[in-house]
Amino acid sequence: MLPRWVSRAAVWVPLAAAALWVLVLARNTSAGPAIREPGEFVVTLLDGVTFAGLLFVVASGFTLIFGLMRTVNMAHGSLFLGAAYVAHEIQTNMVGKDANIDARDVSLLAWILPLLAAGAVVALLGLLMQQLLLRWNQGQDLRQALITLAISVIAADQLLAHFGGVAQPLKWPGAVTHFFEIVGERYATSRLFMLGVALLVGALLWLWLNRTRMGMVIRAGVDDQEMVRALGINITLVFAITFVVGSFLAGVGGVLGGSFAGSVAPGVDGAWLLNSLVVVIIGGLGSVKGAVAGSLLYGMVVALSPAYLPAGYTYYSVIFTFALLAVVLAVRPAGLYGRVE
Amino acid sequence: MTAADSLLTVEDLQAGYGTSRVLDGLTFSMGTESVCIVGRNGMGKSTLCKTIMGMVSPTAGAITFSGRRIDGLAPEKVARSGIAYVPQGRRLFPSLTVEEHLAMLAPESRGKRWTPTAVYELFPRLADRRSNGGAELSGGEQQMLAVGRALLLNTPLIVMDEPSEGLAPSIVDDLIAVVHRLVSEGVAVLVVEQNLRAATAMSARQLVMTSGRIEIELTAAELLESTQLQSTYLGVDA
Numbered sequence: 149m150l151p152r153w154v155s156r157a158a159v160w161v162p163l164a165a166a167a168l169w170v171l172v173l174a175r176n177t178s179a180g181p182a183i184r185e186p187g188e189f190v191v192t193l194l195d196g197v198t199f200a201g202l203l204f205v206v207a208s209g210f211t212l213i214f215g216l217m218r219t220v221n222m223a224h225g226s227l228f229l230g231a232a233y234v235a236h237e238i239q240t241n242m243v244g245k246d247a248n249i250d251a252r253d254v255s256l257l258a259w260i261l262p263l264l265a266a267g268a269v270v271a272l273l274g275l276l277m278q279q280l281l282l283r284w285n286q287g288q289d290l291r292q293a294l295i296t297l298a299i300s301v302i303a304a305d306q307l308l309a310h311f312g313g314v315a316q317p318l319k320w321p322g323a324v325t326h327f328f329e330i331v332g333e334r335y336a337t338s339r340l341f342m343l344g345v346a347l348l349v350g351a352l353l354w355l356w357l358n359r360t361r362m363g364m365v366i367r368a369g370v371d372d373q374e375m376v377r378a379l380g381i382n383i384t385l386v387f388a389i390t391f392v393v394g395s396f397l398a399g400v401g402g403v404l405g406g407s408f409a410g411s412v413a414p415g416v417d418g419a420w421l422l423n424s425l426v427v428v429i430i431g432g433l434g435s436v437k438g439a440v441a442g443s444l445l446y447g448m449v450v451a452l453s454p455a456y457l458p459a460g461y462t463y464y465s466v467i468f469t470f471a472l473l474a475v476v477l478a479v480r481p482a483g484l485y486g487r488v489e
Numbered sequence: 490m491t492a493a494d495s496l497l498t499v500e501d502l503q504a505g506y507g508t509s510r511v512l513d514g515l516t517f518s519m520g521t522e523s524v525c526i527v528g529r530n531g532m533g534k535s536t537l538c539k540t541i542m543g544m545v546s547p548t549a550g551a552i553t554f555s556g557r558r559i560d561g562l563a564p565e566k567v568a569r570s571g572i573a574y575v576p577q578g579r580r581l582f583p584s585l586t587v588e589e590h591l592a593m594l595a596p597e598s599r600g601k602r603w604t605p606t607a608v609y610e611l612f613p614r615l616a617d618r619r620s621n622g623g624a625e626l627s628g629g630e631q632q633m634l635a636v637g638r639a640l641l642l643n644t645p646l647i648v649m650d651e652p653s654e655g656l657a658p659s660i661v662d663d664l665i666a667v668v669h670r671l672v673s674e675g676v677a678v679l680v681v682e683q684n685l686r687a688a689t690a691m692s693a694r695q696l697v698m699t700s701g702r703i704e705i706e707l708t709a710a711e712l713l714e715s716t717q718l719q720s721t722y723l724g725v726d727a
Contacts, residue, residue, distance in 0.1 A: 371582040371583055375582070377563065378567075378574045379565075380568030380597075383565070
């Protein structure tokens, strides 16, 4: 462990420098200093929080599965992408147009039904994957990681073969695609809608984990799986249900992410597996609380760094993601809410 | 073997980790009574508990409980067959409150002898700490919760691994009283103990374990009286 003052300095010095830069110094950046351009600042913060919502939906499923079963599901991004394609397929059928779908064509039902159906499809696929391939390798982390990695490679090729390399449309419902004014800036309602869905998912997840018997069993299983079994509880059933829920969350994330981007394209499976990994490394593997914290921190860095880098240097904003990871890992090697084993 | 001896029978049990054999031809049997397994550190007492519970697979031998073979079963199956476990070090769930530890097992206990309410009556201190996390309890409270959790399974046999470890003498007395109460209510208790006072107060039958087998069976009185036996089998120098 680092000495205490070093870890404190590693957190507060960069934070103070960043705050000073954003508030006063950030001339010649796309957003401008926050005291002069409060509207831009608020919009950037909103971008961060709403993107964090999407990150949370995807990463919470990932962390839930890892926390209970120690399975690093490398196919999590494939479930995300698969769900987005399924939703695209259903939505285009419901709207009755193949290309050039406009949000105005999309009724609320033509968004919610694809969301639930796509979530259900990948939840079933996740269950099959767990029952047919992972159950026999329980406790063998590396094998499970390799199996799911293989699935993700196969799934990526199969999706590419079926849906092609061109981006396919997936749209928000027309009812939420408006703009509203905040501190003199226009802001998209759909981003707040995405945050709303994420909050709903978070609330339901919290209720499930904290207010139901199965939630208690899951939390107990994260702590000490063998002891849960010695109390006569059939944990294999709990494993299966957790995999279903985790996969469903990846699917919901895929439909949100696809709608957010306006389209579904090959490659986002890998990107979203990486996003999930970044969130859980920051927050701590296996902790839902950590997924909230990790999503917020990562979301903020993703939103703030391009907005407040000098024009012409915004390409380097990804460096700040690595800086965030480096600081968190230096101060808390197991992540913010991770447990040291 | 008498009829009373037939609740749990362990015959020529062998088990270990990797290539090291920890249990080496262990044999004993018990009925609805309390039995203590005593012995020095490293003689395989905890491994015996884990092997009975299905956490360690035996390589040879048999464990028969209520007339059914249970060796090689998974832990949840062993528990379901009627054996509750109070592990060494309590192994509470840090993420769960006291109340949740009991609520998790409450549905199955409905209408039976031990419900969460009955556990709170037995251990009133737990009732005061309902919403505390498992890690926020004192050692004694933790042990009460570990015992209470096991009671909710309402099993005919409870296996306790070093329940008095690290507890204040007054709490150990409470624990001894609980063991007597359970036996008087028809529940068998198998206790692994290092603490001579606790072990001899909990049961008349003292099975001394050395190098993975039961070396000798003594009565509590014999063990208490003889400093010779104590230093030979327990390493206690009086």
